[in-house]
Amino acid sequence: MTTDWSYAPTRDRLRPGQSPDTAFFWSGCDDHRLLIQRCADCGVLRHPPGPACPVCHSLESDHVEATGRGTLYSFAVHHYPPVQGFDGPAVVGLVELDEGVRMVSNIVGSDPGSLHIGDRVKVFFLDQEEGWSVPQFTVIAPAGATS
Numbered sequence: 183m184t185t186d187w188s189y190a191p192t193r194d195r196l197r198p199g200q201s202p203d204t205a206f207f208w209s210g211c212d213d214h215r216l217l218i219q220r221c222a223d224c225g226v227l228r229h230p231p232g233p234a235c236p237v238c239h240s241l242e243s244d245h246v247e248a249t250g251r252g253t254l255y256s257f258a259v260h261h262y263p264p265v266q267g268f269d270g271p272a273v274v275g276l277v278e279l280d281e282g283v284r285m286v287s288n289i290v291g292s293d294p295g296s297l298h299i300g301d302r303v304k305v306f307f308l309d310q311e312e313g314w315s316v317p318q319f320t321v322i323a324p325a326g327a328t329s
């Protein structure tokens with residue numbers, strides 16, 4: 183597979199806001215680990231992180247490390263207006279991780295016109311100039327391929 187990185191985002195993004203519920207996620211990204219919140223009582227995984235389990239309403243949670251692999255569930259291509267930290271059209275993807283939760287992230291390394299629902303994707307971490315990292319996904323196999 184030929185990789186075209188012309189759609190890769192730049193390294194000067196605005197840092198996302200953090201809360202006590204999301205701090206573990208961003209700390210994991212800084213260590214290049216994709217962490218998913220897990221209910222400490224019933225074990226359900228959830229993303230984005232939040233204070234309470236939507237299933238059993240427990241306020242106790244921990245996290246697990248994801249494989250970083252998933253499937254492109256949906257996506258949109260952002261063309262305008264320009265956004266700091268993005269160079270050219272940016273693909274905003276909804277990735278369904280193999281663990282079963284969905285995560286919004288950028289899909290980079292492919293011409294947006296070549297993307298398809300069902301493409302297999304894998305996470306990588308884009309280090310920002312200010313010393314933090316953001317998860318991004320790239321296609322590793324087209325939809326329908328066995329991987």
Ligand SMILES: [Zn+2]
Nearest residue numbers: 221224235238
């Ligand atoms: Zn629960």
